[in-house]
Amino acid sequence: AQSVTQLDSQVPVFEEAPVELRCNYSSSVSVYLFWYVQYPNQGLQLLLKYLSGSTLVKGINGFEAEFNKSQTSFHLRKPSVHISDTAEYFCAVSENTNAGKSTFGDGTTLTVKP
């Protein structure tokens, strides 16, 4: 079985400051990792994904994440946030032997203040 832990339920940050949203996972097999963003009353939008290869993954809206196998982490970062980045962020893991079934973390609410 796989699981995902998002270490911070809420992250407040000032505009133009850097931000890191933390995600740890556990699985007995190799995994694929994802970060999604959800705006109020909307579905999820894929920010970025790690499948294999380079451990540093760049996504949309200036976000990036680094896969650390030894620490079983996949933290999301952005060097300078905007007000429009205020949203709910979900980390998800999918085992490559069970295609398509993602396990989601509980989410992190990012609030960017002016």
Place this chain on the structure above:
Amino acid sequence: GAVVSQHPSRVICKSGTSVKIECRSLDFQATTMFWYRQFPKQSLMLMATSNEGSKATYEQGVEKDKFLINHASLTLSTLTVTSAHPEDSSFYICSASPGQSNNYGYTFGSGTRLTVV
């Protein structure tokens, strides 16, 4: 890019009635779609895997007779909440992926907010 359309976006129904939610892949064919449920301020919980032309696979604890899934074509899956009760009120989201490589990130629909009164 891959687009998944979900309809309706919001629905209010009376207790005891049934509600159908549609999930369509607009520019690709999807042999598999997934239905998730999200309670307020909580994460997504996978309800079932919808398979085109065959029965859906339900996650443990999800009542298959209450949440009927039909995947009659490669672009449409429907979720019907039968005999809805207030505790069924939730945000329902579907997802689908183009191509055979299912693990390459899924496109999610915009969700359906169901309120049972």
